Amino acid sequence: MLDSEILHRVNRPARYTGGEWNSVVKDWEGTAIRIALAYPDTYEIGMSNMAVPILYDLLNRQPDVLAERVYAPWTDLEAALRQRRIPLFSLENQRPLKDFDIVGFSLGYELTYTNVLNMLDLAGIPVLAAERDSSHPLVIAGGSCCLNPEPMADFIDAFVIGDGEEVLLEFLDAYRGSRGEGREKLLRRLASVTGVYVPALYHPEYGSDGLLKSLTPAVPEASVKIQRRLVGKLPPPPFRPVVPYIEVVHDRAAIEIQRGCSRGCRFCQAGMIYRPVRERPHEEVIAAAGELIQNCGYDELSLVSLNTSDYAGIDELVGKLSRRHPNLTLSLPSLRLDSSSIRLVGSLPTRSRTGLTFAPEAGSERLRRAINKPLTEADLLETAATAFERGWTGLKLYFMVGLPTETLEDVASIVTLVDRVRAEGRKASGKKPMIRVSVATFVPKPHTPFQWSSQEGEDSLRARQEVLQHGLSHKGVRLSWQDPRVSLLEAALSRGDRRTGRVIQR
Template identity: 50%
Template sequence: MQAKLKSELSIIIDSILPLVQKPGRYTGGELNSIVKDWGSIPTRVALAFPDIYDLGLPNLGLAILYDLLNKRPDVLAERCYAPWLDMEDQMIKHSIPLFSLETRHPLSEFNIIGFSLPYEMLFTNVLNMLHLANVPLFAKERNDLHPLVIAGGHAAYNPEPMHAFFDAFVIGEGEEVLLEIVNTYQAWKTSSMNRPELLQNLAAIAGVYVPSLYHVNYMPDGRVESISSQHPNASLPVTKRIVGKLPPPVTNLIVPYIEIVHDRVAIEIMRGCTRGCRFCHAGMINRPVRERPVDEIMAAVDVALKTTGHQEVALLSLSSSDYSHIQELVDKLSERYASEHLVISLPSLRIESFSVDIMDRLKGSRLGGFTLAPEAATDRMREIINKPVSTEQLLETARAIYNRGWTTIKLYFMIGHPSETMEDVQAIIDLCKQVHQVGRSIVGGRAKVHAGVSTFVPKAHTPFQWTSCDDPGNVLEKQKLLRSGLRNPNIKLSWTDPKDTQMEAWLSRGDRRLSNVIFDAWKTGAKFDAWQDQDHHSKWLAAFTTNGLDPAFYALRERALDEVLPWSHINSGVHPRYLQTEYKWSRKRKLREDCREKCFACGIMPNYNSLYQPNWYCPPPPKSSWRVREKQHESTDQL
């Protein structure tokens, strides 16, 4: 009977696929996807990505977990992405529940649904997917028969806005902890324990946050008064998990039937960044820096190219130039694949002529342009954000780029940094023009500059977590200035809609009360909030009003340094006192050096002393002194 039902669902799915755009998003069966025997495997995990297939498939985090889970004989992992609006309509019309791509089983029939939460704008899609899966949205409404619904990823470092919808969050890197969650689940499944007991057992795993086991008290003005644990297993704080040594890269990457955002092999060469840019969420939460050996990367590239047939390899990291063997790696790769038309892309290069040498060595296409991210255009602002790249250095790098045959330079800036003035914005205009002038003098009329100017959003666990997001009115003025200042057919300007920035700002530093706002926004139709063509701003504002909350409280309020932040029970590994010092230094325009050579005791070593590996960028200190510091932290970490 069961099998018959499945085939019926599959037949209906097949019948609607010709009616939707890009049906290849929903077929499954791609090369290197793993289809296991549903009936004979005890633990079934659905890995869900709350955006469309085209964006979700290249996500390396999910690929890693898919690989790890499926390596276990007692577990199967299948994928699910958010259906685009046309597919959703067809699914509703034909009563098709959200299904997995591998075996087309309804998500509700899995034991565990694990969502990836890379950024906040996807929150409503999570609700929409749970709804399409016929799984109760609120964790408290789910019983023993429902799947365990968990989440992880960068946006989970402040889990509070989504606390009501997930049974548990993974804080940090999932490679080890997800397997521990599966073990705990399996032990529970074969016991006679109830669902609350499962959650309590999960909370005992380091790095797992079970929101229902904590209580938050608010002050009358809406600020958090205290966060308390309601169960001995619910630790305060929950400290993020990391892997001391990065496991070998995934090489059997799934090859889609249709063109997606990145058709390429992605290999992570390094995790973390030592630069310490104060606005950067990824730079703070991904510490410590861990490198992969060149030989391991070479071997992985080789296998991955053979198993996928891709023509492009992307070497991923937060700052590729800082990978200590970058020259050796690039030399070896370009030598090894010299005759094979392989494209090697290296994102996030530093602004220095060495980067141009490296890109030149790769002999890649010049068509896409060369990307640099100065982020700010005045020395004052560079000191505030701790990204000291002088104008001279930028222009020199631009000169080298145009000299080597590129005609387009992409420059990424941010407006809305703390204490930014119109002069700082005008400097962005001037700098773009200067770079374009450099280009004109070298390649003449073909010289182009693309200026991508996004708006800064303060993020939890960064030195700017206390600061206010720039007022939308200011942002509009600044964008107006940029548009009028950069009226040049050879300088292309792109910017972020202030409404999108506001939404991201509410959710990034939100508290538990936002769960109901997210629910109401979704209920009234908000989804795919990251998509330019989906404007749900008024629905969000209405949802705030319904819940008696003020969006400005979340986005436009400077927090006192002693305020209990809604995420203060989550320990990112970097100590809040270090973040405070960074915040104070930024106000004094004081720069913090790259921590590669010198340790500034951000908190990583005392937190992860036992996992230390020689390939970390953290200098190995005498162990005894760390033990002492560890003790000090213990005594000051109490909330």
């Protein structure tokens, strides 16, 4: 699809060549259903996503199905594609997206919505679902953003609500049964699959106040309420994930050891929508680790979960993996903020002791209780002291500003807490520790207890940032924060209705 002249002119051409280790190239003519798994961000980010490898493996294990990958091109390649009128293509067979039967997008971040539209346009596929007919691919989407699918309803033919691996094979059965019968019959049959939402089969009604009043099914096949699909038991992880030729964001092997979280932080969408907690058995994790090492050649393994510390027997699992694979570096993200997490990480071999990151989220105990993260300051300082006593010279702390009921006093409490953490470091080692403070802005998300909470305006958020910038300006603290405008846009997209699509398209 791309000649060498174009590849020599773009940055990181290996993003677009395919042919990576463990990539699956099937016979195009020998398969009945051809699916493009589209990730609406760059290759480096998309290759670090855990959902796409699961679906890629599941689909390519079906004899009559072909699944290939496509990522959003960087601006240099996009310009070349548009100039030469080359349609966006898949990596494995280098086929234009418009040749596929189904194009499936993974939606995990609202600010990639415009990338979806751009990729469809680059592919020569009509952006609006209403303008597509049976000659075009079916455009579907899944992922956490689909728990409020309405902002993208004008562009997506069908949404998968919940765990994709639980729905996808039923979805394909419905697709096979209606293939060749026309687009309307296909959409109606897909709508009969539990967990599938087809926007074109629903009629929105708005009240005199401009708010959404109702969303009514227009055909019998469309359910009044869409049931979120969940896997009861986590399926085996992919043993042969694609290994990129270039460095990506998370350049390591990964095993999902647990899905869901029981903590219930009131701002956290993932903690709400991925309930209940489902754990992968120790034996399965250990077996998968061996397969990944053998098939991929990685020397680092991440044990992925929303809260790794809550996984039953995590200490025992880490010990078994360390003994069985002594040259393997283990990464334990998302640790609970307590001294037991420090002891867990401290038990790892020295090479696995990467930086420690914790998320107090708020500076005051009052606000932490309000967001259902009831950590006391004594707990936080004890954890920091344990870390410094065990040899860590720095910590990274995540906070959030703009939370419901927050005052400027709560924001100032972040400064006080960071200063006390630094004092614990000096007490333990006699040296000034390095504290990295990352500050996000609260974004009210659908299906959380705070979904209807108001969001602070840009001026108010910048005032909070100034408090932190002034209070944490001394040496030994590195402060980073998110642009408030990005958070305001994210909130609008995450809570919008179908009319938001007009803004996205513009």
